[in-house]
Amino acid sequence: MVTLADVARHAGVSSSTVSYALSGKRSISTQTRRRIEQAITDLGYHPNAGARALAGKRSHIIALVVPLHTEVYVPTMMEIAIAVTVTARQYGYDVLLITNDEGPDGVRRVAASGLADGVILMDVRLDDDRVPVLRDQGTPAALIGLPDDPSGLACVDHDFAAAGALCADHLADLGHRDVAFIGYGSAVYRRHAGYAARTLHGFGERAEQRGVRFLHRPCEGSYESTAGTLARIIADRPATTGFVVQNEAAIGPLLSLLRASGRTVPEDASVVAICPDQLAEQYAPRLTAVTGPRKELGPVAVDQVMARIDAAADGSAPQDDLLLLSPELVIRESTAPAPRRATTTKEH
Secondary structure, eight states, rough: OOOOOHHHHTTSSOHHHHHHHHHSSOOOOOHHHHHHHHHHHHTOOOOHHHHHTTTTTOOOEEEEOOOOOOTHHHHHHHHHHHHHHHHHHTTEEEEEEEOOOOOOHHHHHHHTTTOOOOEEEEEBBBOOTTTTHHHTTOOOEEEEEESSTTOOOOEEEEHHHHHHHHHHHHHHHHOOEEEEESSSSSHHHTTHHHHHHHHHHHHHHHHTTTOOOOEEEEEESHHHHHHHHHHHHHHHHHHOOOEOOOHHHHHHHHHHHHHHHTOOOOTTOOEEEEEEHHHHEEESSOOOOEEEHHHHHHHHHHHHHHHHHHHHHHHHOOEEEEEEEOOOOEETTTTOOOOOHHHHHHHH
């Protein structure tokens, strides 16, 4: 790892001069500053938050990286972002919101700029290529999401595997034996979004344990794509009586299409949504839903990143910190026992 002393040698100045140039504590001649800046660029030196704190200079800014993909449910993401901002202010910090999907280059740019003391990442993928950058640079960071390898990281997330299992258990308890899982668009699964992959895995594993046949169909969420998805489900599994939906945009179209096909919810088909409570309450019938405390994700992530900023300033090693928030199943009017005719057909 490139050090401040390496930069000083490359620029032909003392380490204290480099420190003054970075901290702004003393005026440095334009020529000397340019030599130092060129050395930093040549060597790829990234002053971390701990070094700035030891030099008596913190930016008091946290960078919140929220890539806004087209398939992301923006209201939930913004609710988390607001919670992060409010909690950060309690620490005397402001939040820099970064919405472009710049991948590891974006994280590297933020760390190298010295603009932020720490970083919070959202929309974390299982094999997220931003994580190695955080590890290599020693950037104080917290993740709202869970990568495949969380070692050395601070992470907070919903327990999406448990959320999927709750859906499978609820429908199995009601006697449904053929169930369809309608997920996000295929692009979400191709980029290995943790929330989608973990929910599907938890649902599938529990469904198999409960003897429930299931199929998974990605869906783009428009009325037309939902219609095509439902038509394929009915063609492949005519006896399907239970639907789990992890795609906020597809909920309304699915309910309309079920009614149009002569299937009454919940008498002929039960629907469980993985969505915020306020969204579940908007539909008729009101949706049985699995949800989690979204507002807690932001405050926990801020607490985690602040602990790491302080550890960097003290020169101590931060502890791994992984917290999964338990989901909750709220039973409403969209689920009921499986139709008897479907049960009879299955038995024969």
